[in-house]
Amino acid sequence: MALPVVAIVGRPNVGKSTLVNRIAENNEAIVHEMRGVTRDRSYHEADWNGRDFTLIDTGGIEMNKDDAFQESIRSQALVATDQADVILFLVDGKTGINADDQAVANILRRSNKPVMLVVNKLDNPADNNAMWEFMQLGLGEPWPVSALHGTGTGDLLDEVVTLFPEEVEEVESLDTINVAIIGRPNAGKSSLTNKMTNNDRSIVSDVAGTTRDAIDTTIEHEGQYYTIVDTAGLRRKGVIDQDVEYYGYVRALRAIDRAEVVLLVIDGTVGLTDQDQRVAGMAAERGCAMVIVLNKWDLVEGPEAKAEIRERIKDRLMFVGYAPVIAISALSGKNVHRIWAAVDKAYENYCSSISTSKLNNWLQEIRDFGHTISKGKKLLKIKYVTQTGTCPPQFTFFCNHPDIIEPSYERYLEKRLRNAFDLEGTPIRLRFKKKD
Numbered sequence: 001m002a003l004p005v006v007a008i009v010g011r012p013n014v015g016k017s018t019l020v021n022r023i024a025e026n027n028e029a030i031v032h033e034m035r036g037v038t039r040d041r042s043y044h045e046a047d048w049n050g051r052d053f054t055l056i057d058t059g060g061i062e063m064n065k066d067d068a069f070q071e072s073i074r075s076q077a078l079v080a081t082d083q084a085d086v087i088l089f090l091v092d093g094k095t096g097i098n099a100d101d102q103a104v105a106n107i108l109r110r111s112n113k114p115v116m117l118v119v120n121k122l123d124n125p126a127d128n129n130a131m132w133e134f135m136q137l138g139l140g141e142p143w144p145v146s147a148l149h150g151t152g153t154g155d156l157l158d159e160v161v162t163l164f165p166e167e168v169e170e171v172e173s174l175d176t177i178n179v180a181i182i183g184r185p186n187a188g189k190s191s192l193t194n195k196m197t198n199n200d201r202s203i204v205s206d207v208a209g210t211t212r213d214a215i216d217t218t219i220e221h222e223g224q225y226y227t228i229v230d231t232a233g234l235r236r237k238g239v240i241d242q243d244v245e246y247y248g249y250v251r252a253l254r255a256i257d258r259a260e261v262v263l264l265v266i267d268g269t270v271g272l273t274d275q276d277q278r279v280a281g282m283a284a285e286r287g288c289a290m291v292i293v294l295n296k297w298d299l300v301e302g303p304e305a306k307a308e309i310r311e312r313i314k315d316r317l318m319f320v321g322y323a324p325v326i327a328i329s330a331l332s333g334k335n336v337h338r339i340w341a342a343v344d345k346a347y348e349n350y351c352s353s354i355s356t357s358k359l360n361n362w363l364q365e366i367r368d369f370g371h372t373i374s375k376g377k378k379l380l381k382i383k384y385v386t387q388t389g390t391c392p393p394q395f396t397f398f399c400n401h402p403d404i405i406e407p408s409y410e411r412y413l414e415k416r417l418r419n420a421f422d423l424e425g426t427p428i429r430l431r432f433k434k435k436d
Contacts, residue, residue, distance in 0.1 A: 004053040004164040006046075007084035009108070011100040014092040015120040019147035020044055020057040023157065048157040051164065056084065086114050086163045088156075089139060093119040093131055105137040114163045117142045118156060123149060176218060176225040177347050180259035182283065184275045187267040188295040192330040193217070196339070197228055221340055229255045256282060260391065261289040261346050261425075263339065268296045268327065272312045280320050287392045289346040289426040290323035291339065297327040298334060324424060346425025352393060354421055356386045359395070362420045371412070375404040383435045392427045398435035405432050 008016045024044040044055040089108055091101050108115045117139040119131040123146045134142045143159070145152035181189045197217045218227045256262060262283045266276050283290055292313065300306050306327075313325060324342050328335040363385050372380045378401045388396040395417070399405075410430050417428065 004051070004085045005056060005083050006053055006086045006088060006160060007056040007058060008088045008090055009058050010090035010104065011092075011098070014090045015147045016090050017057055019088070019090060019118075019120065019145070019153070020055050022147050022150055022153055023048075024055055048161055051161045053161075053164065084113060085165055086116065086160055087111065088116050088118050088160070089137075090118050090120050091134055091137075091142075093122040093144065096133060097137065101134075101137065105139055109138060115139050116156070116159065116163075119144050120147050122146055123151065176227045177343065178227045178229070178258055178260045179263060179343060180229040180255045180261075180283075180288070181263045181265060182256060182279055183265035184267065184273065184279065187265045187270075188330045189265050192263070192265060192293065192295065192328075192336070193228055195330050195333050195336050224344065226343070229259065256286050256288060259283075259288050260350060261291065261343050263291050263293050263343075264323070265293045265295050265330075266313070268294045268300045268306075268309060271309050272316055277316055280317055280323075284320050284427055287427055287429070289350040289392065290320055291342045291346055291425060292317070292320075292323045292325045293339065294325060294327040295330050298329040298332065320427070322418065322424060322426060322428075342425065349423050350392055350426040351390050352423075352426075353390060354387050354393070356384075358421075359385045359387065362417070365420075366413075366416060373404060373406065373409050375401075378404050380404055380409075388431070389429070392429060393423065394429040394431065396431045396433055398433050400435065402432035402434050 008019055010016055024046040044057065046053055046055050087108060089104065091097070117134060117137060119134055119142045122131060122144040131142045131144050143152065143156050145156055147153070181193055183189055197219050216227055216229050218225060220226075264276070264280055264283065266272060280290070280292075294309070294313075297306070300309065310325065314321070317323070324346070326335060326338050326342055328339070330336065363382060366382070372382075374380065380399060380401050382397050382399040385395055385397045388394050397413075413430060414428060417423065
């Protein structure tokens, strides 16, 4: 049996994400005064008194159908309640009951799941008398808490763990490949996530900035497990005009930091932009393996236009020239299956090791070719080379004058290394140390 699941639901701005951060003892859930900050449901690990469980933070449920996102948000919240073993219905003790609280309560009473009515923002004991009006929601006795200060959360969790299913088995640790889906806003990352995970977990919309949190999904494909992370669209910090979008930007960078392989999604109808270059640079700096995904390829008309886009990518993304380029349509699913093999190969090369004997046989060929560099009276002589790291592969060259090595010569050595060994999809690091 999997870990017990606790879903926190309620209307916007009642403190759901604050409570998630309090229980999970981290700041993964984005908290902001603006309504509707949490749109997708996000998953967080937590434990109480030795009982591990999973928390689901959901988007605020409103019955206002004019909001372009509300139908998806309600659907996401309802999926969370279906997955949950215990539901925490959070209400605002400061503002009292409103129509949305009543509507959510009506839904939860039909869920056939344990529901705990939690009244938040009761910071002072004197405020607790105000919570009794919530009895009329028909969900039993309310639990007073202050998610911000932690008041009452211990008593709440004591009760929550008693409602967990019995005989909860330990979840086996899976050998997964961490894959972050990155790119500019509205390039089709959420559509690709949904196609690869074969569900509708991430909300898909044609409004830029829909995904604000990084959302993890672990799936199995042909015997291999993958953790897919759909991240918020990355733009230059200078053009991020909302605090919430900036927080999503930070989460996306954290997702890249955790990733072993990134899928850089480029909108084929727009072509390569400066923003795509910056995003690729972020992943390259952090040493992630990479696959470039040209999305919406079915909407690009004519072979000349397609050839021009590919040539532009080859020219302007030369610094990640090791990354294979796959043209797909995430919406229709065309060629999405090719991504799995590309991810597997990039990850295999990312973790690969090359024996010292093979490397030095290769180095002898470099010496025989005779190409070296000099500065003044200094002539570079490389004595030997060995691999000193993986993920990504790192090679250390021992030489007499490491101080005269220039970037152009490093690029030369990297190109020759890649020609000799299969390192597609992964960056490599070269180091030079003095050896007399």
